[in-house]
Structure formats: structure tokens, C-alpha cells
Amino acid sequence: MLKIIRRWSDRYLSDEEAVLLLVLLAAGLVVILTLGSVLAPMIASVIIAFLMQGMVTRLKHWGMPHWFAVGVTFSVLLAGMLAILLGLLPVIWQQSTRFFTELPRMLREWQELMLLLPERYPSLISETQVEQMMSITSTELSYVGQYIVSFSVSNLPILATVLVYFVLVPILVFFFLLDSKAILSWFGGFLPEKRTLMTKIWQEMNQQIANYVRGKVIEIVIVGSSAYVVFVLFGLNYSALLAIAVGLSVLVPYIGAAVATIPVALVGLFQWGWGPEFVYLLLAYGVLQALDGNVLVPLLFSEAVNLHPVAIILAVLVFGGLWGFWGVFFAIPLATLVKAILYAWPIGVQEAHGHHESSPQGNEQSEA
Template sequence: MLKVFQGWVQRYFSDEEAVVLAVVLALGFAIIITFGGKLAPLLTGVVLAYLLQGLVTRLQRWHLPHWMAVWLVFLVFLGALAALLGVVLPLVWRQMLNLFNEAPRMIGEWQAQLMHLPELYPSIVSETQIERLIASVNGEVGEFGQWVLSQSLSSLPFIVTMLVYLVLVPILVFFFLKDSQQLTDWLVRHLPRERRLMKLVWLEMNEQIGNYIRGKATEILIVGAVTYICFAILGVNYAALLAVLVGLSVLVPYIGATVATIPVAMIGLFQWGLSNEFMVLMVVYGVIQMLDGNVLVPILFSEAVNLHPVAIIAAVLIFGGLWGFWGVFFAIPLATLFKAVLYAWPRGLEAASDGAAHSDTVVVVDP
């Protein structure tokens, strides 16, 4: 057993660069886990700047000066942020309040429908089972109401936090875009001079993470907008709220679409019952999901992230449990990073050793 462990250490950690890479990765994860909450505005600024950097680079390819490209992209970002805060969020907030106000009536209708089941199917469902189910649901609803009340009572710190985000994050995004090269040079100066393995991992990850983050943000916007337009045309109640839920559901492959189907179906049932309108709603929702998975995703994600579905679900559970929303958002890039390190590590070390051996051979033969 000891020989096996020594062989494993010799293979993966015999190179000094491999040890440095392991320390850098461990230190990065430790900082995020320990100080992630305090560094949240900084990390949010990094993510948004990474999203916008592609636009800056494209404008520079069109021969615009760097400062002009940065200012144009930053103004577009401020316009999108203003639209989000001034139009989308108030609409979603109003519909959420309406949903909470309508919830007691909707629950009452649902309970009335359930009480008819023992009459229709006496051999399958008993009245006692229905009463227990209703009591259990009422208990869960009561606990949820208490949670909402406690959150509303503690809303002042939340408002202060949001104000801090609204001030700090745009400033950080601007400076990350403006001084990206200086910041990168500063970071590189503190890395070892020999970093072949780091370059292998970074080159593989930079393209995949950039493609994933920008593609996923675009997918959220497109799916949310198309869902809202379709639901508004159909006259679905709480169309904006459902569109936000459906848009965010694309963050979690396989699971998100299934979970988002539940509120869409429930709202449709409470509004129309099992009518033709409800069937049309579910067909339209199914078409949106089908086009997203079979048309939009292949177009946006030109560099496919080749991960097994089990690995994706495991990554969502692990990183979502550690970092909440951002953990879910970055679950696939982090899993891809882990995979890239596993694949590049032995390959990078073997390439380095092969290069050293080739160099030795040349020195001997050259005289």
C-alpha cells in the first residue's frame, strides 16, 4: 500500500510546477469557501467583467481604441442594469405579491378538488388520506409564511446589502474592464516562471469557461424573453414571474426544466383547469424546452463541455451546497476545471519530461 502511494506521489508531484499548481488551486478554493460571502461583490464584478470582456475584445478588433470600447460596453451594461432594476424587477415583484395574495384562494380550491377524490375513486384514495395530506400541506404553507415574515422583518440589512452591490459592482466592473491587462500582468508576475502545466490547464479552461458563461447568460435571456412573450400572448397569469423561473432553470441541466414545469403547470391548472387553454400552454412550454435543448444550446455552446450527466448533477449538488446560486451557476465550469486538471496533469508532466529527455539527447549528440 505504501509503495502504491509513493508511486502515485512520484507520478503526480515529482515536478515542482505540479506542487505549485496544487497549492494555487487549494488556496483559491480555501479563500472562496472561507471569505466567499465577504468577497461576493468582488467575485460578482469579476464574473460580469468576464462576461463583457468578449464585447470589448470584439470592438477592439473593429479598430476601436481600448478606452472607447470599454466605455461603450460599460454604458451598455449600465443601460441593461437600469432596465433590469426599472422594468423587470418591479414587474416580477408585483406579480409575486399578487401570487402571495391569491395563494389562500388557490389552496382552498385545490383542497376542494382533493376532497372529491374519495367520491370518484373510493378504492384508491380514502378521506383520511386526503385529510392528512391537506394537514401536511397546510403545515408546510404555515412554515413558509413564517419564513417570508421573518425575511421581511430582516429586510433592512438586505436592502443595505443591495445598495452596496449597486454601488460597488459597477465600479469594479469598469476597472476590471479598463485595467484587465495590468491586473493580468500583476498576477502573472507572482506566478512561477516555469508554468507549462498551468498554461495547459488555463488554455483549455479559458475557452470553455468563457464559452460557457457567455453562452449561459445569453441562453437565460433568450429563454426568459421568449417564455414571457409566449405566456403573455396566451394570457397566462404571472407571466413575468414564470418567465424568470424558466429562464433561470437553464442553469441546472436536466433538473431545472423538470422543476420549472411544476409552477407552470400549477398556475395553468388554477387558471384554466384541464381545458384546451391548459393543453396549449403545456405544448408551448414543451416546444420552448425542446428548441432550447436541440437548437439554442448547440448554437451557443460551440465548444461542448463533455461531461457525463452524473458528473454534472454531482457538481451541481456539491458546488450549489457550498456557494448557493453562484455555486449552481459555476458548477459545470468548476467540474470542467477539475476534469482539465486531471487530464492535463499527467500529460503536462510527461510532455515536460519528454522535452527534458530530448534536450539532453541533443546536448550529447551535438558535439
């Protein structure tokens, strides 16, 4: 057993830089799992600064000084935050309040619709089964109502913390953008001067992750805005809430669009019934999803992530379970990072020589 472990160690941990990279990855994972909630504003600031860095670089390329480019970029960020606070959040709050007010009526309509099923399809469903389904639904809705009341009463400190974050995060983002080179230089001082492996992985992933994240943000905005316009044109209730759900659904590949379809279809069904408006709504929603998958995604993500669908779904489940929303958002970039590390990881000299000769496809993918 010890011989097997020693052989495995000599093969995969013979390089000092590889061991250091493994320690850094493990330390980062432990910090996020243990101090993730405490460092949430810092992590969010780093992510936002990473997203905005492309705009700073573009403005500097056009001849602007660094401080002026940072000022313009920071002004755009503040304008976006004010638009969300003053424009989007009030609408969401109003529609959420109206939704929970009309929820009992929607529940009664659903019960009436369910009671018709045993009459039309007696061989498929019985009255007893319908009554059990309605009882379970009523119980679950009562739990939801109790949770909402308890949240509004007991979680006021969380709302105060969110308001503090709205002040703290922009300040951190400003300094990250302004002193990015100094911060990276300071952090690099703790790393060895010769870091070929880390440099290779960073160069391979930096542009890919940046393009993916920025593209995903643009996709969320475009899909959500388009869905809102479609829902408003149809006169669909809760258009803002449903549009946000549709926009955020693009974060989860393959299943996000299907999950977002359920509330859209239910609200349309309760509002119009089995009428032509309901059919036209589903057709328009289907066209929107088709344009997103076949036109928008290829334009935004010209360099497709070469991951198997099973690997993508597994990454969403794992990272989403570890880090919630941000884990789902960064699931594909993190999975791509893991893949890049596996391809770039140094192995023993003899093992590496045989591996590179026997798997040229792996080398081509690692250089891509």
C-alpha cells in the same frame, strides 16, 4: 503504507509546478468557503468583467481604442442594470405581492380538488390520506408566511447591502475591464516564470469557459423572454415570475426544465382548470423546451462539453452545495476544468510514458 504514499507522491507530485497548482487550488477553495460572503461583490465583479471582456475585445478588433471600448461596454452594462432595476424588479414585486394575496384562494381550490379524489378513485386514495396531505400543506404554508414576515422585518440590512452592491460592483467591473492587463501581469508576477502546466490548462479552458458562460447567459435571456411572450399571449397569471423561473431553469441540465414545469402547470391548472387553454399552454411550453434543447443549445454551444450526464449532475450537486447559485451556474465549467486538470496533470516519467502509449484517446481529449 509509507512506501505506497511515497510512490504515489513521486508519481503525481514530482513536478514543482503541479505542487504549486495544487496549493493554489486548495487556497482558492479555502478562501471561497471562508470568505465567500465577504468577497461576494469582488467575485461577482470578476465574473461580470469576464463576461464583458469579449465585447471589449470585439470593439478593439473593429479599431476602437481600449478606453473607448471599455466605455461602450460599461455603458451597455449600466443600461442593462437600469433596465432590471426600473423595468423588471417592479413587475416581479407586483406579481409576487399578488401571488401571496391570492395564495389562500388557490389553497382552497386545491383542497376542493383533492376532496374529489376519494370519490373518483376510492381504491387509490382515502379521505384520511387527503386530510393528512391538506394538514401538512397548510402547516408548510404557514411556515412560509412566517418566513416572509420575518424576512421583511429583520433582513432590511441585507436589502441595504444589495443596494450598496449595485454601486460597488459596477465600479469594480469598470476597473477590471480598464486595467485587465495590468492586473493579470501583477498576479502573474507571483507565479513562476516557467508555468507550462498552468498555461496549458488556462489556454484549454479560457475559451471554452468563456463561450459556455456567455452562451448560457444568452440562453437564459432568450428562453426567459420567449416564455414571457408565450405566457402573456395565453394570459397566464404571474407571467414575469414564471418566465424568470423558466429562464433560470436552463442552469440545471436535465432536471431544470422538469422542475420549472411544475409551477407553470399548477398556475395554469388553478387559472383554467382542465380546459383547452391548459392543454394548449402545456403544448406551447413543450414546444419551447424542445426548441431550446434541439435548436438553441446546439447553436450556442457548438463545442459540446464532453461530460457524462452523471458527472454533470454530480457537479451541480457538489458545486451548488458549496456556492449556491454561482456554484450551479458554473457547475459544468468547473467540472470541465477538473477534467482538464486531470488530463494535463504531469506524472512520473516512466508512468507518463506508459500512460500516453496505452491511452491515446485521453491524449486526444486533452488536446481538444
